[in-house]
Amino acid sequence: MHRRYQHSSIPTEIMRSVVGISEAGSITKAAKLLGLSQPAISSQIKRIEHAVGGSIFQKSANGSSTTELGKLVLIQARKILEANDQLLLLRGASPEDQTIRLGLTNFYSQRAMEGMSKAAMSNVCIYSDNSAEIAKSMLDGYVDVGVFLSISDMPGDAAIDVIAQRDDELTWVRSRDFTLSPGAPIPLLTWPGQIVHNVMIQALERKGMIYRIAFSSPDYHARIEAAKAGIGLTLLPMALIPASLLAANEYYLPKLAIPKLVLCAREGIRKKHSILIEELHVKFFGI
Template sequence: MITTNRLKNLDLGTLRSFATIAEAGSMTRAAARLFMTQSAISMQIKRLEASLGLVLFERTAKGMVTTSTGEQLLGYAIRLLDLNDEAVGRLTSQDYEGQVRLGIPSDVIYPYMPDILKQFNRDYPRVQIKLSCANSKELKQQLKQGSLDVILATEKNPDGGGEVIGTQRLIWTGADGGNAWKQQPLPLGMSKSCAFWPSAIKALDSAGLEWIDQVTTEDFTAAEAMTAADLCVCVELGCALITGRAPIDHGGLLPALPDYFLVVYCADDTPSVTVSELMGYLQRGFA
């Protein structure tokens, strides 16, 4: 006689928590993004592991990392959640139309903005996002002139009128396994218009460390390429690293850097529904 195991159903809410932890690398950050308590999200994962009889995460010095079986489940979870969200978004969202002009500094587009924009487009398919990239100072000027509806700025001392959605420590970055940071004078690869340039120079001068400027263009991608090639070092937000660059483990040989705030500014005191919604997506995405 052939018998079959009782089929188990995966809870979508639990899968969303699981996928968010895998992306954020931390239960604390995942709970903040999902507006849940850490204890609640922890209980969800314990029940999921017990139900499947599998260990889905391992805790490392870099945070929570999926196991090999957890990585397999993650692929299924993303597909299931995408299908669920697409169905719910198409069937229940109001038929908003129009355009939202969004400004973002180029150095914080990755890794979060692609997912934020993808989710917003899924939920508001008839709202067009027009994206502009510039440094925070220029974006605030464009906002004041009426060229943009909402911006995300990186600031050490935020002005009034903005909403702080996160705080990130500046870090020294270089090529993965590189040695440029050991050179004297220190080769620095940053554009002069970068919001972090004054903090980097002040930290180096205060520490009495000599430095040279290796990048003369205002294009941030040039600094990225030079840094990834181990020709110089850079200063970036810890959340904005992409392939080719890594935090420098300098053991205190380079000076400490300050925190910077992620601040959302809106052109209108009473923004439209779509602008307000996009601001919410930014807040959750960078939590």
């Protein structure tokens, strides 16, 4: 009897994945936001589809969308998650019992984790990505606390508290032996969709300069290695230029827009997780 009951029940983790895919628009994005592998989420979806007797997601132009059966499953999944959260509140769950989702721009993820106290990092789940994704995840409710670059003000959202922000100047960087032939397109090391990519392209196009993408990767460290190899130019915050690279001050390089480094938290998080917020504030913005 115990086995039969266990087999017919569906864990709340699967419900969370169903909602995650629906809101993120694809298994890939949901996996990243939920901190799971794509195979793990695919396995969860197969399990619930077997339980309900049909497909709940279908491929669409933008990724994945719910089928008619999926829409019904999604309604029930939301109800189950809400009921689960309400039950946890009945036992008086303290803030320390709840996982806090910390989103870090990959530029500063290593620095953010260096020297953080155990008290600050208790029950923290870290999500590191480019700044545009962290900002979007804040707005979509997948991140509780975020540290990221922004070229514009955060959209007005009463549920998000902008705790601190400051200018974070970017600079062109290159290897020591990098040279550019006169009239040649500027070789860029970048990844479309990122804040620094937009800053880079807008600066070049504003000056009417010709460029080409010489290396494309979402991995910040891979772009650094490409710069060290002399493949091209990229952008870095002034404070993060490694000893192996130089700030490129060549006359032909255009002036760059200055983004802001932002520390945000969702409503109510600042008081519940004051130690984490305070340590991030001191680390990136001073006292």
